[in-house]
Amino acid sequence: MAASELIQDTDDVRPHVEVNITTLNPPSPPQRVANAKPTCLGPSPTSPSDEHDGRKQQTGSKMSSLLMQNQLINSLSRGLKKHCDYMKITMPEERANCLPNEWWKTGAAFLYAVFGLVFTTVVITFVHERVPDISVSPPLPDKFFDYVDRVPWAFTVTEVNGLILCGLWLVQWLFLKHKYLAIVARRCFFLIGTLYMYRCITMYITTLPVPGKHMVCAPKLYDDSMGKIWRILRLISGGGLSLTGSHMMCGDFLYSGHTVMLTLSYLFIKEYSPRWMWWYHWVCWLLSASGVICILIAHEHYSIDVLIGYIATTRIFWWYHTMANTNFLSRVWWNPVFNFLERNVQTTVPLVFSWPLRLPTSCRQRYRIVDGGRDE
Structure with missing residues (x-):
């Protein structure tokens, strides 16, 4: 899950944020990288060694970006827990109880x-x-x-x-x-x-x-x-x-x-x-x-x-x-x-x-x- 989809606005503070991050290993290289520009795959042929090095580089960059996202979300959650103010709301008595038959x-x-x-x-x-x-x-x-x-x-x-x-x-x-x-x-x-x-x-x-x-x-x-x-x-x-x-x-x-x-x-x-x-x-x-x-x-x-x-x-x-x-x-x-x-x-x-x-x-x-x- 991308951080841009979780954090829409820095001023919008919402309590009790729960984040589930799932890492998927797709069979083919992803066309887009979270919070980065899309990677365009050109039609030019590449050697097997270059292709293997490219895959390693993409996997490393993906893991580093996911790690940064995880750290950002954890810090955000800790900040919300520290600065979240709870207000007790007293619900009004149900109107039916105010109108007894008698x-x-x-x-x-x-x-x-x-x-x-x-x-x-x-x-x-x-x-x-x-x-x-x-x-x-x-x-x-x-x-x-x-x-x-x-x-x-x-x-x-x-x-x-x-x-x-x-x-x-x-x-x-x-x-x-x-x-x-x-x-x-x-x-x-x-x-x-x-x-x-x-x-x-x-x-x-x-x-x-x-x-x-x-x-x-x-x-x-x-x-x-x-x-x-x-x-x-x-x-x-x-x-x-x-x-x-x-x-x-x-x-x-x-x-x-x-x-x-x-x-x-x-x-x-x-x-x-x-x-x-x-x-x-x-x-x-x-x-x-x-x-x-x-x-x-x-x-x-x-x-x-x-x-x-x-x-x-x-x-x-x-x-x-x-x-x-x-x-x-x-x-x-x-x-x-x-x-x-x-x-x-x-x-x-x-x-x-x-x-x-x-x-x-x-x-x-x-x-x-x-x-x-x-x-x-």
Whole structure:
């Protein structure tokens, strides 16, 4: 092996150089000598003695050049060993270890969300008894209502759009990689529970009159406890939707629960989907925005209800995810709950999707065997 092939540049110092030198005795004289000019063999005839002396000279020069190369390489190796500095490189912890499932925390967040939704129906039932009669307290003036007349079917569009967005988010969540399902789910459940708990407070402390004379409210039950329980169960079974005919009570105006679900589902869809799916984001945004506008067109909520619902949903969503990535907002009252849910999540959730239903182990092993046979 030639030294010119081993040493390409004097400035290029590389540790752990290993050199293997093999001496070959070719049957015929070589046409080239390492690190020397090629030897040209002329066509002129030579005597046997001259040819023998020439071979000896070439062999001696070859051995001397190989010896010099060997000495040069050995000196270079010794110099590299003396002056080579070793640097310890600490490999970062694998990202999968920073994203533990912890399904039990997800279960706790799910119970919190269920409690918030059930407690909301209880508060609606009690607030309904306090709603002033329309003959005593007419609807409050609203600037949007002054310019836009009521469209009866608009609220149906709102609820259909909300169901579509919730369905899209559910499918998208199922296709997330199984490692990240629990983390994203508990974030969603916690935000739902918190937003509806806030809604319970605003509904209870301030009871607004109905926003329009078109609204038909169920009769008040006052001290009929069993009747109130049946209303709570009916509202829960119908999902609180007017499409199912389960929502006949009034008073749950400040702030809008439909705005919360439309906005929150869109925010989760956009946050946990790749940026190249811009068309998907735009479709979901149109569904969310048109659903919120149709709430006002149907005169089912005051403008302030929709505005506060949007502000509360977006700010709490952004605050939570900011805390999950930077933890600057430690003064929020639910910071201890946040630390409980996110303590072991040390990085952002990657946007990796997989099939929600995995093949059985036996099928996967057979597939690997077949795939390995094809490669061979």
